[in-house]
Amino acid sequence: MDLSRKKKIFTALVLFVVLAGCIVLDVVLPSYHIAITVIKKATVYALVAVSMNLLNGFTGLFSLGQAGFMLLGAYAYGVLTIPVAKRAIVYQYFDGGVIHFSLPEVFGSIFGTAVGSVIGMLIALLIGGILAALMAYLIGLPVLRLKSDYLAIATLGFAEILKAFFQWNKLGPVTNGSNLLKSYPVFDHATPYVILAGLMIAVILLLINSTYGRAFKAIRDDEVAAEAMGINLAKHKRMAFIISSFFAGIGGGMMAMYSGTIAAAPFKSAMTYEILLIVVIGGIGSITGSVIASFLYIISSEWLLRGLDSGTFLGISAPGVFKNGFRMAVFSVIIMVIVLFFRKGIMGERELPDLLQKRSKKKKGAAK
Amino acid sequence: MKLLPYIINGISVGGQYALIAIGYTLVYGILRLINFAHGDVFMVAGLVMVYATASMPFYLALPLAILVTVILGFTIERVAYKPLRSAPRMSLMISAIGVSYLIQNLAFYITGGVPQPVTHPIPWISDQVMLLGVSTKRVTLITPVLTILLVLLLVYLINHTKIGMAMRAAAKDFETAQLMGIKINSVISMTFVIGSFLAAVGSMLYFTNYPSVAITSGGMPGLKAFVAAVFGGIGSIPGAVVGAFIIGLCEELIKGLGYTTFSDAFTFALLIVVLCVRPTGLFGEKVTDKV
Numbered sequence: 001m002d003l004s005r006k007k008k009i010f011t012a013l014v015l016f017v018v019l020a021g022c023i024v025l026d027v028v029l030p031s032y033h034i035a036i037t038v039i040k041k042a043t044v045y046a047l048v049a050v051s052m053n054l055l056n057g058f059t060g061l062f063s064l065g066q067a068g069f070m071l072l073g074a075y076a077y078g079v080l081t082i083p084v085a086k087r088a089i090v091y092q093y094f095d096g097g098v099i100h101f102s103l104p105e106v107f108g109s110i111f112g113t114a115v116g117s118v119i120g121m122l123i124a125l126l127i128g129g130i131l132a133a134l135m136a137y138l139i140g141l142p143v144l145r146l147k148s149d150y151l152a153i154a155t156l157g158f159a160e161i162l163k164a165f166f167q168w169n170k171l172g173p174v175t176n177g178s179n180l181l182k183s184y185p186v187f188d189h190a191t192p193y194v195i196l197a198g199l200m201i202a203v204i205l206l207l208i209n210s211t212y213g214r215a216f217k218a219i220r221d222d223e224v225a226a227e228a229m230g231i232n233l234a235k236h237k238r239m240a241f242i243i244s245s246f247f248a249g250i251g252g253g254m255m256a257m258y259s260g261t262i263a264a265a266p267f268k269s270a271m272t273y274e275i276l277l278i279v280v281i282g283g284i285g286s287i288t289g290s291v292i293a294s295f296l297y298i299i300s301s302e303w304l305l306r307g308l309d310s311g312t313f314l315g316i317s318a319p320g321v322f323k324n325g326f327r328m329a330v331f332s333v334i335i336m337v338i339v340l341f342f343r344k345g346i347m348g349e350r351e352l353p354d355l356l357q358k359r360s361k362k363k364k365g366a367a368k
Numbered sequence: 369m370k371l372l373p374y375i376i377n378g379i380s381v382g383g384q385y386a387l388i389a390i391g392y393t394l395v396y397g398i399l400r401l402i403n404f405a406h407g408d409v410f411m412v413a414g415l416v417m418v419y420a421t422a423s424m425p426f427y428l429a430l431p432l433a434i435l436v437t438v439i440l441g442f443t444i445e446r447v448a449y450k451p452l453r454s455a456p457r458m459s460l461m462i463s464a465i466g467v468s469y470l471i472q473n474l475a476f477y478i479t480g481g482v483p484q485p486v487t488h489p490i491p492w493i494s495d496q497v498m499l500l501g502v503s504t505k506r507v508t509l510i511t512p513v514l515t516i517l518l519v520l521l522l523v524y525l526i527n528h529t530k531i532g533m534a535m536r537a538a539a540k541d542f543e544t545a546q547l548m549g550i551k552i553n554s555v556i557s558m559t560f561v562i563g564s565f566l567a568a569v570g571s572m573l574y575f576t577n578y579p580s581v582a583i584t585s586g587g588m589p590g591l592k593a594f595v596a597a598v599f600g601g602i603g604s605i606p607g608a609v610v611g612a613f614i615i616g617l618c619e620e621l622i623k624g625l626g627y628t629t630f631s632d633a634f635t636f637a638l639l640i641v642v643l644c645v646r647p648t649g650l651f652g653e654k655v656t657d658k659v
Binding site: 056062142143145146148149150152153154156157158160161164165167168169269270273274276277280284323324325326328329331332333335336339340343 | 400401402447448451452455457458459461462463465466467468469470472473474476477478480481584587591594595598629630632633635636637639640643644647
């Protein structure tokens with residue numbers, strides 16, 4: 001069997017095992033179990049991290065606007081899916097808001113409640129993504145002409161402006177001002193998250209391996225050379241920015257699903273930094289790396305290292321040291337070590353199938 | 369004349385931003401790095417001040433706070449930026465973001481995540497005074513004066529001393545400066561020391577006006593000071609100061625007109641307009657791309 005076929009089988013096998021494992025966990029464990037929560041959150045982070053990697057790692061555009069686009073996606077999802085009956089309570093300060101329909105209910109009346117509400121939820125997610133993409137188009141017009149760090153700070157600024165708008169009381173009938181959006185339908189199980197995020201990531205992967213993807217990488221490696229080779233810089237940069245924002249928007253919607261409530265405040269620059277650091281841990285320029293890093297990050301911060309905050313860790317009880325905040329302090333030290341000494345991250349620029357290649361090379365070396 | 373208190377406040381806030389902005393502009397001038405951790409250094413200065421003033425007299429506490437801040441700035445450069453001297457600029461920026469994250473999380477751990485109340489505001493400058501019929505704290509009057517004095521001192525340092533000349537040379541051309549025998553590392557350390565010193569002074573003035581220091585207190589003033597530095601033309605000290613005063617004034621005026629939600633957003637809108645219309649800022653030099 002040749003290597004590329006082996007690689008395909010290996011990849012398919014890994015993906016199948018992951019999916020099967022997830023379904024089994026869903027069946028065995030109740031939906032409030034920590035494992036399910038962690039999987040949900042990690043898949044959302046994985047999607048957003050991959051979308052950021054597409055921009056920062058593959059196109060070389062250092063953008064820090066991810067939280068802003070997620071905010072758009074989250075709000076679009078919430079606003080469009082809150083059941084009509086509950087709007088009066090949610091929008092209690094704004095007379096029930098101005099939107100008097102709910103996508104899951106609209107589609108529920110056409111296709112039956114179960115199927116229709118799922119369709120409605122998916123379409124709400126999609127609308128969130130499209131809104132984020134439209135916003136990215138508008139923002140990109142002025143901003144994409146800027147270079148590296150100016151681009152970073154300008155996109156960061158746009159995210160802050162968006163946040164301010166969503167907290168503005170005059171927009172309250174739509175966004176509920178600075179109050180929470182809640183009571184919208186969510187997926188309880190982890191499998192839908194894994195499938196959704198998996199499909200999105202697969203689309204991004206296809207894009208990266210297409211001619212467009214190669215153009216993105218050319219721009220990253222050398223802008224001037226890429227232009228000389230006939231790549232339209234403005235067009236490709238805009239495209240990468242819009243696509244990345246689209247998936248960030250969908251990721252935002254899924255984040256809303258995961259957390260159950262939406263407010264503008266958590267979508268601050270610290271969230272973008274967190275995602276950027278995940279991308280760095282995984283390896284800038286590796287999709288697999290971003291996914292693995294998201295899982296590692298979320299599993300350890302939400303689950304394994306919990307003890308660092310609550311007094312006992314690995315059987316050591318030291319309430320004086322292991323108090324609130326120690327977990328994140330340890331975590332950020334680890335991140336700094338990775339940033340300074342392991343600049344390639346976990347995967348460097350390798351992907352899942354490449355893992356097999358490395359091993360088979362070693363085997364060959366051993367045979368000689 | 370109901371806007372008068374906001375104008376007075378704006379000038380004062382502008383002065384505080386100016387002190388932070390200089391730290392950004394100096395570092396960017398030499399390393400071409402947005403030092404994302406600078407806002408957090410500013411926050412740490414505030415925290416140290418709160419802790420120190422609670423347990424010792426002011427003539428010890430304030431120098432101590434400045435000293436700790438300066439050591440912090442120096443250490444950050446040595447540990448997080450120096451190893452990346454030859455790395456791509458993106459790595460340097462990521463490292464800066466990592467440091468910012470680290471400082472915030474450490475501060476969270478130490479303070480327990482609770483905003484630390486300013487129990488012992490610095491005497492004399494926190495007294496109430498009347499100015500043009502408006503009641504305000506004396507710090508509001510002191511800030512612009514002190515800022516201008518420090519800036520003049522800094523400009524003298526840069527234009528008329530040996531280390532200042534070295535800094536200018538390093539900003540002009542990093543590698544050639546090295547070839548001419550300038551110890552680039554000590555020059556860079558010096559810029560961080562100066563930047564942190566000014567941030568510490570700015571922090572003391574800033575937090576005199578606020579009831580408490582939270583771990584996120586550094587983020588916004590830091591970003592705004594950076595915007596001020598860009599607005600004035602990054603790398604230029606007079607530019608940073610002018611930019612900071614303009615931003616401070618505009619921000620307070622917007623608050624005065626009743627759009628408090630948008631006072632932060634305005635700053636960033638201004639940044640984006642400036643970047644698109646005149647990327648080199650008010651006083652910046654034009655940079656051409658080399659292939």
